[in-house]
Amino acid sequence: MLIVKKFGGTSVADKERILHVAGICAEEYNKGNDVVIVLSAMGKQTDVLLTQAEEINPDAPKREIDMLLTTGEQISVALMAMALESMGVPAISFHAFQAGIYTTRAYGNARIQRIDTARMEEALVQRKVIIVAGFQGINEEGDYTTLGRGGSDTTAVALAAVLRADICEIYTDVDGVYTADPRLVPSAVKLKEITYDEMLELASLGAGVLHNRSVEMAKRFGVELVVKSSFQDAEGTRVCDRAVKKENMFTLEDGILRAAQSLEGTAMEEMLVSGVTADKNTARIQLKGIKETTREIYRIFKKLSEQHISADSVLMSPNSDSTTDISFTVPRDQLKETAEVLTRYGEDSSSYLEIKIEDNIAKVSAVGAGMMSNPAIAVSMFEALYEEGISIEMIYASELRITVLVSEKDTLKAVRAIHGRLIERQLQ
């Protein structure tokens, strides 16, 4: 079996943890498996380097930022190779030049285009454990690029895809994907399985266990992912392409969401709602009185996407004067750029009248397959919020999730209320 194992910064933060991770990988290797390890930078190293850069030049060229940051993973992989060798396991470390990870040009936010596996395959034939620096690539100019925060997950999935690995294990400081953040909701439950699509929604909604792009890539190439803990030997959560038909499995009885059929042993796997997430890094934008709706919307979102601003939860409401209002959310840390783009666009086209920005809000979502087909879920969710006296600023629903915008101060209360109603009651 060929297994790709990815470990984040916390898992390789110091000597002890590096040796611990090496132990996990040596055990896998000694079972006769081929092992490819992908590592992030140690602990907070990336932040330390960014601070150094910031102090020298707050507006440093992105090329040089990437040149700086890529050292972090290179240190991790070299030390890991040494740790494995100390255990008698032949190992070799590769940075992006050596692993042949070619990306787009975009420094700081590059995308993998192709991977030249020649050197890695040669090392695998020699029965060496390969340790690849995550998060980094090289572009056609022969410069380092980085894949954006959490990019090591993407590296791992991409390597699993091109090397046709049997499984890609993402080790984190939590032991799997939970129905809610266990620090916020102590009653949260670990999922045994989740689909790519549900995981994508969880990731994009701030659940933070897996990098969004890595899940997309895993889905596209059919890479089986497992999220597990590098600290405990627990089973973890499997992310795969599961097609269990779940519609109409639940009904609303006495205001409580219940399974239409009795939940059997597989209850956890067939749970309708996979998780409840909160994302405070969000701001709501409302644009009022847009005239030529379709054309304008196309243009506005094109402008935003050119600036790598990801708008989410887009809602449109037509007005009686044949203009349209649009409302959407953007990550709060992109609010400044968003406002600039919109103001500039407004000046150029003078096509909408009013921009309203709210940034004291949070996005709370319930994620699961077939949400739209089960109106009972939405009803149950709104009822839970109502009972807690939480007012809903906006609702967005898709097949995979129902998102509400609430006041930021209500975030935790909302997550707990929804989790209690939609998940805990299913398990009772």
Place this chain on the structure above:
Amino acid sequence: MLIVKKFGGTSVADKERILHVAGICAEEYNKGNDVVIVLSAMGKQTDVLLTQAEEINPDAPKREIDMLLTTGEQISVALMAMALESMGVPAISFHAFQAGIYTTRAYGNARIQRIDTARMEEALVQRKVIIVAGFQGINEEGDYTTLGRGGSDTTAVALAAVLRADICEIYTDVDGVYTADPRLVPSAVKLKEITYDEMLELASLGAGVLHNRSVEMAKRFGVELVVKSSFQDAEGTRVCDRAVKKENMFTLEDGILRAAQSLEGTAMEEMLVSGVTADKNTARIQLKGIKETTREIYRIFKKLSEQHISADSVLMSPNSDSTTDISFTVPRDQLKETAEVLTRYGEDSSSYLEIKIEDNIAKVSAVGAGMMSNPAIAVSMFEALYEEGISIEMIYASELRITVLVSEKDTLKAVRAIHGRLIERQLQ
């Protein structure tokens, strides 16, 4: 003018110093010169990384050590590029893959074989300041190598040679080459000029200002070197190919070395003895009773050289029974390997009888052109030692230096005595 400037770890140890160095380089660039900067790792970064490696695996593969260490210089060059950009100077950093510095395979002690200058030349045409990671190269397997301690000097000289730089400036924490270590001999004087050969002797004898191989390379390719301070704006010492005829310029009068002709304004430049050095990293090996002298000596030194052990100050003394004794020095930190090589060789060939090792000694040398042709110098030197009651264990003399082995405890006293006699009296 194309100028290569090399800065050591102390010169880029923190934000302030990086900005200071960037200032020096920006000034040079703004004069209209092309500037190539070579940097070492920041401060003690290399030692920090080595300690990390040592803790994880005391016997780590050398390939991985180099993979680890090369991050140090990469951090320096990225930060320097940011610093220059903050001053409005276009800059680009390169690691060994990007600078095209190809070396031999030997991890930890590689030699530069060729440099592919295409990318650097392109950047120079674009009027960018180039910042190259010193100390590192890549071998034909596509792996990082390092050039050994002080290898950044070699990188700088090699770049100056291939890019046909007009001058190669080595910035250090001292402001030039002194006639002795000013910390040991307060009366030491800074040299305005020194020849490659004299510098080579000083470097190999532990003066430590320039890396030996860098001087050899500078000599071979006629690269003009200047050693100067990155902290003070002083003139520094020029290392070049000077052919001033110095024989018989000095005589011994009343036990004092004196110039035969009056020392004029150029006194410093024409001083016979350029420096006095001490090297405690030395051990003396004596092999007694070697039979087939020439063949055996060839074989012994071949074995040592295969282990990269550099024997110095080799003396032979024939015995009456037609055997020969050999005595030589090796760096004390290579004593263990040396003893192993010799013991193994002795067992295999049973060709010599006795190995004697002394490691509580130091090598003290007077360096200057034409030493052998001026017996007065040797006499003066031995006399100075005699007057201080220092006994000489061994004498080795070449055209460029006279070296004595003294007891380690006498090192400082010997340096001061010799410096006082050979240099200070010339200047009186």
